[in-house]
Amino acid sequence: MECDILIIGAGAAGLFCAGSAQAQGARVVVMDHATRPAEKIRISGGGRCNFTNLATSRERFLSANPRFCASALAAYSPQDFVALVDQAGIAWHEKTLGQLFCDGKATQITEMLIRRMEGAELWLETTLNGLTRGADGFIAQTSRGVVRAGCVVVASGAKSIPKMGATGLGYDLARQFGLDIVETRPGLVPLTFAEQDLALCKPLAGLSVEAEIRHGKTRFRDALLFTHRGLSGPAVLQISSYWQPGDTVEIDLCPGADLAAALRDRRGQGGRVAVGTVLSAHLPARLAEAVTADLGLTGARLADQNNKTLDGIAARIHRWQVRPVGSEGYRTAEVTVGGVDTRGLDARTMQARDAPGLYFIGECVDVTGWLGGYNFQWAWASAHAAGVSL
Numbered sequence: 124m125e126c127d128i129l130i131i132g133a134g135a136a137g138l139f140c141a142g143s144a145q146a147q148g149a150r151v152v153v154m155d156h157a158t159r160p161a162e163k164i165r166i167s168g169g170g171r172c173n174f175t176n177l178a179t180s181r182e183r184f185l186s187a188n189p190r191f192c193a194s195a196l197a198a199y200s201p202q203d204f205v206a207l208v209d210q211a212g213i214a215w216h217e218k219t220l221g222q223l224f225c226d227g228k229a230t231q232i233t234e235m236l237i238r239r240m241e242g243a244e245l246w247l248e249t250t251l252n253g254l255t256r257g258a259d260g261f262i263a264q265t266s267r268g269v270v271r272a273g274c275v276v277v278a279s280g281a282k283s284i285p286k287m288g289a290t291g292l293g294y295d296l297a298r299q300f301g302l303d304i305v306e307t308r309p310g311l312v313p314l315t316f317a318e319q320d321l322a323l324c325k326p327l328a329g330l331s332v333e334a335e336i337r338h339g340k341t342r343f344r345d346a347l348l349f350t351h352r353g354l355s356g357p358a359v360l361q362i363s364s365y366w367q368p369g370d371t372v373e374i375d376l377c378p379g380a381d382l383a384a385a386l387r388d389r390r391g392q393g394g395r396v397a398v399g400t401v402l403s404a405h406l407p408a409r410l411a412e413a414v415t416a417d418l419g420l421t422g423a424r425l426a427d428q429n430n431k432t433l434d435g436i437a438a439r440i441h442r443w444q445v446r447p448v449g450s451e452g453y454r455t456a457e458v459t460v461g462g463v464d465t466r467g468l469d470a471r472t473m474q475a476r477d478a479p480g481l482y483f484i485g486e487c488v489d490v491t492g493w494l495g496g497y498n499f500q501w502a503w504a505s506a507h508a509a510g511v512s513l
């Protein structure tokens with residue numbers, strides 16, 4: 124069969140691109156090997172899809188080429204997507220920090236995208252067996268037969284959550300057509316510790332505290348969750364996208380406080396109070412207990428501690444240095460950092476510079492957003508850039 128545009132991947136970016144291209148009057152086929160489209164939208168945002176973030180700007184994305192995403196993000200804004208959501212009558216709310224979620228189910232977003240691409244063909248359970256360049260475009264060998272397409276848009280996502288159908292197809296196609304790949308790694312993922320470093324975390328598994336977590340100049344203040352294997356929670360997921368094996372991260376378990384001063388003040392007031400009791404005024408009691416135990420100060424009286432010890436206690440809480448041994452990996456990572464090297468793509472259209480007619484959009488590109496709706500906004504914006512230029 125013949126079409127103008129073959130889109131590989133019926134996820135967030137692929138469906139959105141189909142709608143934009145369809146509106147230009149193109150004959151569009153979207154193919155996906157999965158049984159259902161956009162499975163990641165269905166499970167996103169705890170089932171309510173954090174579909175955009177009002178604070179979107181290029182600084183909230185990681186990429187070897189940090190300026191690349193600016194043009195597409197400027198051409199399709201969070202407000203543009205909100206207008207679509209409103210038009211579709213989907214109720215939404217702002218949770219925190221500009222994060223917009225559906226009031227109801229995430230699948231409302233998928234249904235909206237499917238309606239928007241009406242007229243395009245959606246081929247599920249279809250595999251791509253090969254893609255080559257033909258006389259006027261591309262020839263795709265698929266499990267439904269040969270497709271001749273003027274243009275091909277690769278929207279096959281990245282490596283996160285292989286159980287949901289994630290593959291490295293986008294990277295293979297990029298390499299085949301001469302594009303480079305920026306090395307990939309799991310992002311927005313819990314971090315894991317070596318057994319000897321788990322002494323503090325394991326007994327606290329399940330406890331969540333507000334923390335500030337730092338890696339170089341990057342810092343996030345949000346919830347941190349202790350787990351049996353290390354650390355999770357939004358603050359940790361955010362920093363995980365920046366962390367690389369061998370790196371140390373610094374954690375402030377009591378941000379905004381000055382514990383050294385507070386401990387000295389309290390000691391100056393006299394009495395027989397224990398160090399742990401004073402700390403539990405600033406930290407959850409379980410954490411205060413675990414930190415005092417870790418420092419060998421269980422039951423120790425504050426009055427018996429010199430300034431050096433008090434500074435050591437404060438440093439342990441405000442500047443806890445941890446060196447994760449790894450992450451939970453692609454099995455649970457929300458995104459993949461790295462991907463198709465943007466130096467090979469036109470920032471306004473997502474077209475491969477050296478392979479006219481071939482486009483890469485969404486998560487397979489080396490543009491990775493922070494937690495909080497940024498990754499979907501990139502999917503919409505990059506898909507729009509390609510869709511309107513086709």
Ligand code: FDA
Pocket residue numbers: 131132133134135136137154155156157160161162163164166167168169172173174175249250251278279280281283284287288289290291292456457458484485486487495496497498499500502
């Ligand atoms: P996406 O992965 O959505 O789609 C790719 C499609 O290609 C899939 O349908 C897949 O089946 C298909 N495909 C892959 N290989 C193929 C092959 N070989 N042949 C044919 N088809 C193939 N982001 C956000 O902004 N807000 C949020 O709330 C969340 N929440 C969230 C929760 C969880 C648990 C995860 C894992 C991820 C998120 N994300 C998120 C991230 C977000 O889901 C992600 O960035 C987008 O889905 C990326 O959209 P794409 O269309 O690029 O890939």
